[in-house]
Amino acid sequence: MIVVERAxxxxxxxxxxxxxxxxxxxxxxPAEAELRIxxxxxxxxxxxxxxxPSFSGTGSDQxxxxxxxxxxxxxxxxxxxxxxxxxxxxxxxxxxxxSGPRFADWRIINAEALVSGSVQTQSDGRLRxxxxxxxxxxxxxxxxxxxxxxxxxxxxxxHIIADQIYERVTxxxxxxxxxxxxxxxxxxxxxxxxxxxxxxxxxxNHRYLTNGDTLVLTPRFSPTTxxxxxxxxxxxxxxxxxxxxxxxxxxxxxDFPSMTFAPRFSPDGNSVIMSxxxxxxxxxxxxxxxxxxxxxxxxxxxxxxSPSYSPDGTQIVFESDRGGSQQLYVMGAGGGGAQRxxxxxxxxxxxxxxxxxxxIAFTHLSGGQFAIGVMRPDGSGERILAQAYHMEGPTWAPNxxxxxxxxxxxxxxxxxARLHVVGxxxxxxxxxxxxxxxxxxxxxxxxx
Amino acid sequence: xxxxxxxxxxxxxxxxxCGSSEETVTxxxxxxxxxxxxxxxxxxxxxxxQVNVGDRVFFALDSSELSGEARSTLDRQAAWLNQYPQAQxxxxxxxxxxxxxxxxLALGDRRANAVRNYLVAQGISASRLDTISYGKERxxxxxxxESSWAQxxxxxxxxxxxxxxx
Numbered sequence: 001m002i003v004v005e006r007a008x009x010x011x012x013x014x015x016x017x018x019x020x021x022x023x024x025x026x027x028x029x030p031a032e033a034e035l036r037i038x039x040x041x042x043x044x045x046x047x048x049x050x051x052x053p054s055f056s057g058t059g060s061d062q063x064x065x066x067x068x069x070x071x072x073x074x075x076x077x078x079x080x081x082x083x084x085x086x087x088x089x090x091x092x093x094x095x096x097x098x099s100g101p102r103f104a105d106w107r108i109i110n111a112e113a114l115v116s117g118s119v120q121t122q123s124d125g126r127l128r129x130x131x132x133x134x135x136x137x138x139x140x141x142x143x144x145x146x147x148x149x150x151x152x153x154x155x156x157x158x159h160i161i162a163d164q165i166y167e168r169v170t171x172x173x174x175x176x177x178x179x180x181x182x183x184x185x186x187x188x189x190x191x192x193x194x195x196x197x198x199x200x201x202x203x204x205n206h207r208y209l210t211n212g213d214t215l216v217l218t219p220r221f222s223p224t225t226x227x228x229x230x231x232x233x234x235x236x237x238x239x240x241x242x243x244x245x246x247x248x249x250x251x252x253x254x255d256f257p258s259m260t261f262a263p264r265f266s267p268d269g270n271s272v273i274m275s276x277x278x279x280x281x282x283x284x285x286x287x288x289x290x291x292x293x294x295x296x297x298x299x300x301x302x303x304x305x306s307p308s309y310s311p312d313g314t315q316i317v318f319e320s321d322r323g324g325s326q327q328l329y330v331m332g333a334g335g336g337g338a339q340r341x342x343x344x345x346x347x348x349x350x351x352x353x354x355x356x357x358x359x360i361a362f363t364h365l366s367g368g369q370f371a372i373g374v375m376r377p378d379g380s381g382e383r384i385l386a387q388a389y390h391m392e393g394p395t396w397a398p399n400x401x402x403x404x405x406x407x408x409x410x411x412x413x414x415x416x417a418r419l420h421v422v423g424x425x426x427x428x429x430x431x432x433x434x435x436x437x438x439x440x441x442x443x444x445x446x447x448x
Numbered sequence: 449x450x451x452x453x454x455x456x457x458x459x460x461x462x463x464x465x466c467g468s469s470e471e472t473v474t475x476x477x478x479x480x481x482x483x484x485x486x487x488x489x490x491x492x493x494x495x496x497x498q499v500n501v502g503d504r505v506f507f508a509l510d511s512s513e514l515s516g517e518a519r520s521t522l523d524r525q526a527a528w529l530n531q532y533p534q535a536q537x538x539x540x541x542x543x544x545x546x547x548x549x550x551x552x553l554a555l556g557d558r559r560a561n562a563v564r565n566y567l568v569a570q571g572i573s574a575s576r577l578d579t580i581s582y583g584k585e586r587x588x589x590x591x592x593x594e595s596s597w598a599q600x601x602x603x604x605x606x607x608x609x610x611x612x613x614x
Contacts, residue, residue, distance in 0.1 A: 189590045215585060217549060231553075236538075236580060238553070259557060259581060262550040275554065277581065280512070280561030282554035303554040319551060325510075326551055349548035363548050389592065392548050408545075415590070440549070 003148040035113055035135040035142050037081050039170050039401065044427050047083040048169065050076060051111035055129065056094040057119045064154060065094065065119045068129060071158035072115060072165070074202065075176040078421075079166060080428025085111045106136045113142075115165065119154075127151045131161045133168055143168040155204055156447070163446070175397040176201060179444045180404070181219045181228050182419060184208065185437040189415050196230065198245065201443070203433035209243065218440050222265045225444040229253065229263040229272050240274050254287050254294055262305045267313045273297075275305040284318055284335075297335030308352045309333065310377070317341070317351040317360050317377070328362060330377060341379030350392055353377070355445075356400030359424065363392040372405045374424060385422045386429070395443045401425075404432065406439040492532050494607045495614040501528045505563060507601040510547070512558040514566055522563065525605055526570035534610030539563045541581045542588070542604065544597035549583060556581030563603040578608070
């Protein structure tokens with residue numbers, strides 16, 4: 001459990017709130033206007049130069065203070081919105097920083113923002129960490145918070161602090177205190193071993209959820225992030241399953257006579273939408289997780305699959321070849337009235353509605369190439385964000401600003417598959433480290 | 449996490465056991481099938497089905513239509529299945545890598561059912577035929593070229609019981 005010591009928007013989603021007498025956050029007046037990145041600007045601004053010195057700590061806490069600062073710095077830099085000022089240039093040391101920044105020392109190295117903080121192991125063994133975000137130009141404190149947690153949660157504290165900074169500067173919620181569930185791959189292409197695996201958004205705390213005996217595909221998080229739904233070939237019967245990450249319990253979802261696949265949770269977490277393939281015809285069904293009753297939403301003889309809800313739960317985007325080739329359609333959550341939204345050359349698949357509701361991410365296949373792109377829910381504004389022979393499977397960061405996907409390619413030794421992230425504004429991209437090959441990523445909501 | 453035993457392994461072991469006992473009978477002089485002098489597969493075996501009948505048919509890109517060649521392969525499969533009425537089939541539908549994962553699962557299901565429906569139309573009881581789609585998860589050959597893709601877009605009839613391996 002992580003205890004937050006000052007009320008904030010983040011605190012609302014954390015357990016056990018404690019107030020603590022940190023000095024007051026400076027008035028959110030002119031300073032707020034200055035320490036601000038407009039993520040919607042059509043002309044992306046230069047990344048904001050920010051200094052993130054080691055958090056101060058004594059004894060064994062000293063190295064933890066360095067680690068916390070480096071996790072925060074790596075998060076902020078990857079977002080593409082910040083540039084970390086070279087730590088070798090820092091003049092003021094972390095210890096003296098605790099009694100307040102000497103702003104001139106930070107202005108001279110061109111830092112516009114500064115993060116200071118400390119970590120301390122308390123007598124009960126818990127770790128206490130606090131941070132402050134400083135506007136170096138206005139010489140004001142822009143944000144601050146303290147947390148207490150079990151020592152092993154230190155990376156989460158760092159991610160939560162990075163989210164706080166991101167939120168304060170952009171006005172958007174962050175995406176750092178999140179996890180990725182994906183399919184870890186190994187072995188030759190003809191006998192690929194696939195295992196579910198889970199890790200933090202930055203690749204840390206990696207662990208496997210299945211042992212590789214059975215083919216598993218397309219894991220997706222519930223909104224609570226405690227459960228996933230996925231496709232598995234247990235007993236040679238490809239079916240959709242639920243899996244509880246905390247307990248390791250696996251449950252067959254429904255009693256369908258034939259293959260079920262392409263599952264996704266509804267935004268409220270109360271149902272799972274998926275396809276059933278019966279006698280060569282795939283249609284979309286929704287199953288209520290409380291009553292376990294299912295309802296068929298499409299009836300045409302074509303392939304209807306890869307359904308994804310709009311964040312308000314009223315609409316579903318899916319792919320269908322009812323018009324002759326694989327294209328994207330939007331229909332009401334009750335089924336019926338499907339309208340085609342993709343009209344470019346080639347085929348469109350694996351649509352995923354952004355958590356913000358403004359965009360739909362998809363895989364595009366054209367001219368022997370795969371691409372990841374976005375379009376508005378009415379099909380306008382189509383943009384391609386990444387392209388290669390083979391890439392697919394987009395998943396949204398919870399703030400709708402980034403998309404993760406996977407790409408496959410041949411190497412000298414055989415096949416390789418990697419998870420990548422691209423910002424929808426094209427300002428940033430990176431590869432997520434995985435121990436083995438990785439595919440079918442799913443990005444969680446911010447952790448509760 | 450506990451996982452169930454993979455029943456495929458059990459089925460294979462069973463077949464191996466059957467095969468070896470049949471083999472014993474044959475070498476004891478009780479065999480009813482004459483093995484060709486060339487040393488080819490013994491009739492009525494899984495090997496016979498794979499080698500002399502043909503266990504797979506191929507599809508065009510993004511299609512589940514049976515070609516003339518595919519139909520003649522399936523005609524031979526139907527004749528063989530009529531001759532060996534104990535044999536049970538699992539028909540696997542496969543795709544090449546040039547499609548998205550979930551679409552290919554649906555396409556593989558379509559292909560497996562195209563094979564199944566043809567065999568049923570040739571008089572094979574539907575109760576002997578099971579289908580499974582692997583999408584693009586189990587390519588027959590590795591490679592990103594026309595020849596590999598063509599071999600991977602396939603329907604494979606796998607005998608799961610009712611016939612010895614060889």
